[in-house]
Amino acid sequence: MGRWEPEARARLERAAMELYGERGYEQTTVAEIANRAGLTERTFFRHFADKREVLFGGAGALKDVLVNGVLGAPASASPIEAIAAGLEGAGAMFQPRHELAMHRQAIIDANTELQERELIKLATLATALSEALQQRGVRDSIANLVAETGMAIFKIAFARWIDPANRSDLSQIIHESLTELKSIF
Amino acid sequence: MGRWEPEARARLERAAMELYGERGYEQTTVAEIANRAGLTERTFFRHFADKREVLFGGAGALKDVLVNGVLGAPASASPIEAIAAGLEGAGAMFQPRHELAMHRQAIIDANTELQERELIKLATLATALSEALQQRGVRDSIANLVAETGMAIFKIAFARWIDPANRSDLSQIIHESLTELKSIF
Numbered sequence: 001m002g003r004w005e006p007e008a009r010a011r012l013e014r015a016a017m018e019l020y021g022e023r024g025y026e027q028t029t030v031a032e033i034a035n036r037a038g039l040t041e042r043t044f045f046r047h048f049a050d051k052r053e054v055l056f057g058g059a060g061a062l063k064d065v066l067v068n069g070v071l072g073a074p075a076s077a078s079p080i081e082a083i084a085a086g087l088e089g090a091g092a093m094f095q096p097r098h099e100l101a102m103h104r105q106a107i108i109d110a111n112t113e114l115q116e117r118e119l120i121k122l123a124t125l126a127t128a129l130s131e132a133l134q135q136r137g138v139r140d141s142i143a144n145l146v147a148e149t150g151m152a153i154f155k156i157a158f159a160r161w162i163d164p165a166n167r168s169d170l171s172q173i174i175h176e177s178l179t180e181l182k183s184i185f
Numbered sequence: 186m187g188r189w190e191p192e193a194r195a196r197l198e199r200a201a202m203e204l205y206g207e208r209g210y211e212q213t214t215v216a217e218i219a220n221r222a223g224l225t226e227r228t229f230f231r232h233f234a235d236k237r238e239v240l241f242g243g244a245g246a247l248k249d250v251l252v253n254g255v256l257g258a259p260a261s262a263s264p265i266e267a268i269a270a271g272l273e274g275a276g277a278m279f280q281p282r283h284e285l286a287m288h289r290q291a292i293i294d295a296n297t298e299l300q301e302r303e304l305i306k307l308a309t310l311a312t313a314l315s316e317a318l319q320q321r322g323v324r325d326s327i328a329n330l331v332a333e334t335g336m337a338i339f340k341i342a343f344a345r346w347i348d349p350a351n352r353s354d355l356s357q358i359i360h361e362s363l364t365e366l367k368s369i370f
Contacts, residue, residue: 080369119304141345145366148337156330181330182370184265 009047011037016054017100020107025051025114055104055114059121063128065089070132079138083129083150084178090154091171094161102162126151153177194232196222201239202285205292210236210299240289240299244306248313250274255317264323268314268335269363275339276356279346287347311336338362 015036019028030051034044048054069086077085094101108114130147134140157174160166166173200221204213215236219229233239254271262270279286293299315332319325342359345351351358 078369116301116305119308120301123304141341142365142369144344145338145341145362146369148341149334149366152333152337153330156326156333159329160326177330180327181334184263184327184331185367185370 008037008039008043012039012044012047013054016051017103017107020055021103025055025107025111052114052117055107056117056121059124062090062093063125065093066125067128067132070129071135073136079133079136079142079146080150080178082133082136083146084174086129086132087150087154087157087174087178088171091157091169091174094158094170098162101158102164105162122151122155125154149181153181193222193224193228197224197229197232198239201236202288202292205240206288210240210292210296237299237302240292241302241306244309247275247278248310250278251310252313252317255314256320258321264318264321264327264331265335265363267318267321268331269359271314271317272335272339272342272359272363273356276342276354276359279343279355283347286343287349290347307336307340310339334366338366 012033016028016033019032019036028051030041030044033051033054034041037044048057066086066089069089070082073082073085108118126147129150130140130143133143133147138146153174157170157177160173160177161168161170168176197218201213201218204217204221213236215226215229218236218239219226222229233242251271251274254274255267258267258270293303311332314335315325315328318328318332323331338359342355342362345358345362346353346355353361
């Protein structure tokens with residue numbers, strides 16, 4: 001791909017988000033997205049398999065950040081500390097994309113199919129986190145429990161972060177949620 | 186409904202589970218289920234909206250048990266103790282249905298659409314648990330966090346319970362998982 005391509009991807013993403021927000025996800029076509037971005041449908045399909053992938057194309061990068069955070073935690077880190085490292089890496093990745101994340105969430109909240117896809121994405125990420133913990137030598141029953149709890153924390157922290165009243169960084173909210181969970185036991 | 190109806194429902198459920206296991210969920214028709222149960226399609230539709238509901242029709246009862254467990258916990262119970270009461274109620278409800286639960290899970294694990302439906306069911310239950318906690322006066326951010334964590338524990342405990350090697354009761358496994366989670370923080 002030529003060096004103009006990243007810009008085309010960002011333009012398509014922005015155009016899609018605008019249109020999903022304005023007229024709804026269901027009602028928006030790929031032709032309209034390409035048109036709004038001043039690009040061709042062919043260019044759209046070089047970047048995204050379909051209009052849903054504009055919203056979920058980042059799942060692979062998120063998974064990598066989570067897994068690398070877990071695997072990169074010090075050998076002395078407990079399972080929950082390793083998960084915290086992964087979650088905080090994800091926090092840092094999302095932080096500059098706050099506006100986009102708020103916008104994306106509003107689109108997803110308005111559409112049942114997209115909500116289902118989001119749940120599947122979170123379940124897939126929990127599995128990836130569990131596998132990363134198992135690579136660190138954590139036994140599978142503990143790994144599954146900690147990974148599921150970690151994704152529950154991520155989900156809650158993410159919802160707090162994109163609340164319009166919020167002023168804190170995602171990493172900070174994740175840290176607070178972990179502390180909060182610890183305190184309630 | 187006449188007093189023979191509960192038996193008809195159980196027969197339809199058993200017939201459906203057998204057929205889903207034998208030939209796959211996708212390949213089974215309502216006509217075949219009714220036929221296997223020695224009943225009519227019309228009777229099937231008096232009990233279930235469609236063939237998927239045979240697998241998910243218990244979600245309402247599960248939700249009631251969880252919510253009533255949370256609401257019925259002593260006023261002095263902490264949020265996590267209230268959730269534990271709900272989960273242990275669900276454990277008692279499932280315990281006599283161990284064989285059925287194993288069978289059902291194998292059917293769900295073999296079908297992507299059913300896995301998605303199961304995730305949606307769990308998300309709905311987490312929301313119901315959070316609302317029950319809020320009714321107890323728990324503020325929403327804590328309620329969401331504890332409810333999501335509770336469902337994560339339930340999911341893990343359930344998977345352990347239906348493992349063929351397991352010999353423990355679901356309530357006991359839920360209790361152990363809660364203790365385990367507490368210990369890793």
